[in-house]
Amino acid sequence: MTKAGDDVEDIEIHLLLEALFRRYHYDFRHYAPASIKRRLKQARQQLGFHSFSALQDAVLHDAAMVPRLLNYLTVQVSEMFRDPGYFRAIREKVVPHLRTYPSLKVWIAGCSSGEELHSFAILFREEGLLDRTLFYATDINPGALEIAASGVYALDRIKAFTENHQMSGGKSSLSDYYTAAYGRAVFDKTLRSRVVFSDHSLVTDAVFAEAQLISCRNVLIYFDRPLQDRAVGLFRDSLVRKGFLGLGSKENLRFSGHACAFTEFVREEKIYQRREP
Amino acid sequence: MSGAAAIVIGASAGAIQALSRILPALPAAYPIPVLVVVHIPPDRSDLLAPLFQARCRLVVKEAEDKEPILPGFVYFGPSDYHLLVEADRTMSLSADEPVLYSRPSIDVLFESAADAYGASLVGVILTGANEDGAAGLRAVAAAGGVALAEDPVAAFAPAMPSAALELCAEAQSMSLDAIAAYLVGLGTS
Numbered sequence: 117m118t119k120a121g122d123d124v125e126d127i128e129i130h131l132l133l134e135a136l137f138r139r140y141h142y143d144f145r146h147y148a149p150a151s152i153k154r155r156l157k158q159a160r161q162q163l164g165f166h167s168f169s170a171l172q173d174a175v176l177h178d179a180a181m182v183p184r185l186l187n188y189l190t191v192q193v194s195e196m197f198r199d200p201g202y203f204r205a206i207r208e209k210v211v212p213h214l215r216t217y218p219s220l221k222v223w224i225a226g227c228s229s230g231e232e233l234h235s236f237a238i239l240f241r242e243e244g245l246l247d248r249t250l251f252y253a254t255d256i257n258p259g260a261l262e263i264a265a266s267g268v269y270a271l272d273r274i275k276a277f278t279e280n281h282q283m284s285g286g287k288s289s290l291s292d293y294y295t296a297a298y299g300r301a302v303f304d305k306t307l308r309s310r311v312v313f314s315d316h317s318l319v320t321d322a323v324f325a326e327a328q329l330i331s332c333r334n335v336l337i338y339f340d341r342p343l344q345d346r347a348v349g350l351f352r353d354s355l356v357r358k359g360f361l362g363l364g365s366k367e368n369l370r371f372s373g374h375a376c377a378f379t380e381f382v383r384e385e386k387i388y389q390r391r392e393p
Numbered sequence: 394m395s396g397a398a399a400i401v402i403g404a405s406a407g408a409i410q411a412l413s414r415i416l417p418a419l420p421a422a423y424p425i426p427v428l429v430v431v432h433i434p435p436d437r438s439d440l441l442a443p444l445f446q447a448r449c450r451l452v453v454k455e456a457e458d459k460e461p462i463l464p465g466f467v468y469f470g471p472s473d474y475h476l477l478v479e480a481d482r483t484m485s486l487s488a489d490e491p492v493l494y495s496r497p498s499i500d501v502l503f504e505s506a507a508d509a510y511g512a513s514l515v516g517v518i519l520t521g522a523n524e525d526g527a528a529g530l531r532a533v534a535a536a537g538g539v540a541l542a543e544d545p546v547a548a549f550a551p552a553m554p555s556a557a558l559e560l561c562a563e564a565q566s567m568s569l570d571a572i573a574a575y576l577v578g579l580g581t582s
């Protein structure tokens with residue numbers, strides 16, 4: 117039936133991803149294919165191209181097309197304190213260990229538009245750790261990093277954020293941290309005064325700092341197995357001994373080649389601890 | 394059809410009662426894997442697999458990222474994630490935004506499964522109060538697979554199977570018992 121047509125599309129997608137990598141060094145070639153295909157179909161339709169080949173032609177010859185395409189390929193809309201149980205476990209089980217360090221580095225890998233970063237900054241302020249912590253917030257999408265660095269979110273999302281924050285064991289009111297104006301919530305800039313925002317790829321870049329805690333949630337599910345292994349290897353090499361790694365609620369290290377470098381710290385919340393080397 | 398390699402089922406309001414007429418009917422040695430997506434609120438922990446494991450002869454489990462799709466299993470998509478089928482017949486999860494207000498989305502499962510399995514896929518849309526799954530069922534039929542929808546007249550919530558039958562001209566309308574009998578028959582042919 118349409119099998120031949122599908123095959124042409126798969127070839128086109130392969131070539132488009134290859135073009136994006138060779139021309140701009142954005143490497144989606146080892147992302148889980150079904151999801152990438154779905155996102156590319158959306159991009160093709162909404163950017164108004166009749167085929168992936170036509171989209172590829174535009175991407176190769178017009179650099180302005182790249183950020184527009186990246187917004188389809190990368191942007192995750194998350195919530196603050198998504199999976200409140202995760203943040204409760206960070207607060208109750210991980211923070212007591214973090215308190216023993218005079219200074220802290222925390223890496224939010226694949227931070228997208230910054231919801232998770234702000235969640236951590238608020239939690240760390242509540243726990244009195246913010247002033248001794250340096251956050252690295254990294255993503256490959258410069259547009260998403262800009263939103264994260266601005267700390268501005270639509271006001272209609274705040275209700276869900278507030279509920280999550282309370283369920284996570286929040287010790288203050290979320291409204292202490294933002295001002296509302298013109299349908300937007302602007303989060304307190306002092307939450308971001310100790311944050312380094314940086315363009316970093318788990319696919320192509322290397323270790324850049326040593327951290328006590330890395331949180332990377334709902335990023336690995338977009339990678340194929342070998343790429344997942346590469347990213348987990350980066351995390352292993354970036355963590356201090358007995359440092360912590362938090363993953364998404366449906367992600368785990370069971371099948372990773374680096375599983376033996378970690379122990380399960382809070383199993384049900386996918387929080388791992390780096391073993392002694 | 395030349396032998397089914399997988400079955401995908403989507404259901405929403407009234408899903409548990411409808412699935413209870415279908416999944417327990419499948420025999421222990423059923424040779425075709427079954428993937429199910431049900432709309433459930435994200436804050437509900439994933440109770441569907443344990444619930445149906447108690448009633449089914451097949452192994453019922455929550456689908457995991459990168460897990461191979463095997464006969465003898467019924468896989469439920471976890472709440473708050475999309476479930477997709479890869480060309481190498483493994484499953485992957487995504488936290489992409491909801492489609493038609495739904496995550497998991499039936500369309501996302503059916504369209505990716507149609508891509509992976511082509512003509513050897515059976516898609517089934519059951520009861521539900523929205524239009525998720527209609528485009529997915531059309532994709533299943535367009536790839537040469539079999540498209541079934543629960544008879545809207547008898548469905549707990551008719552909107553979803555009605556929308557599927559309207560959008561997908563090839564889809565056959567069947568009672569729950571007829572769907573169960575058809576799927577059981579696929580396993581013995």
